[in-house]
Amino acid sequence: MKSEPDEVSIDDALAAPGGLVPWVGVRNYQARNFMRDAMRIGDGVLFYHSSCAEPGIAGLAEVASTPYPDPTQFDPASKYHDPKSSPENPRWLLVDVRATRKTRLMALPEMRSLPDLAEMQILKRGNRLSITPVSAFEWRCIIDRISK
Known part of the structure; x- marks a missing residue:
């Protein structure tokens, strides 16, 4: 998740109460569908971390809620x-994410x-999605590298 x-x-x-943050602002249907259909x-x-001087994986977290409507979609000031x-008919969802550690x-x-x-998927040319699936093999490869 970017x-x-x-x-x-x-x-x-990590500084948020319980390390919990709502993943607000997803406005891509494919990324929304990953949260809605695949995340548990x-x-x-x-x-x-994206759109910064040095993009990359900066930490680990876990999905902490089922999907629910993103309240920012209803706020004209957002x-x-x-x-x-x-x-009554929300388009956008979010999940809560619990940060577990910085790496x-x-x-x-x-x-x-x-x-x-x-x-x-995140490394494929032209990928702009903020949320992409990671295979179990890719997960293990990354965890092994950042744990050294």
Whole structure:
């Protein structure tokens, strides 16, 4: 799951009560559908810093809730407001994420250098999704590298 550290960093998430942050602002249907259809409470999350000087995996987290409507879609003052969405018919969902630990930064160039991650969706050319699935094999490869 990608987050701009200026908005929510792994440090911010760890400092939040219980390490819990709502994953607000997802406005892509495919990313929303990953949260809605594939994520389950307790699933591991690679907390990825994006749109920053050194993008990469900065920590670990876990899914802490089932999907529910993102309240920012209803707030006209929010940059995530969606005037076509309503409480009766919400378009956008979120899950709560619980940060579990900060890791050494596994920067994008390092990720790209690993043949075992060649098929990882986040590394595919043109990928702009903020939420992408990670295979069990990719997860183990990353955990092994950041735990050294």
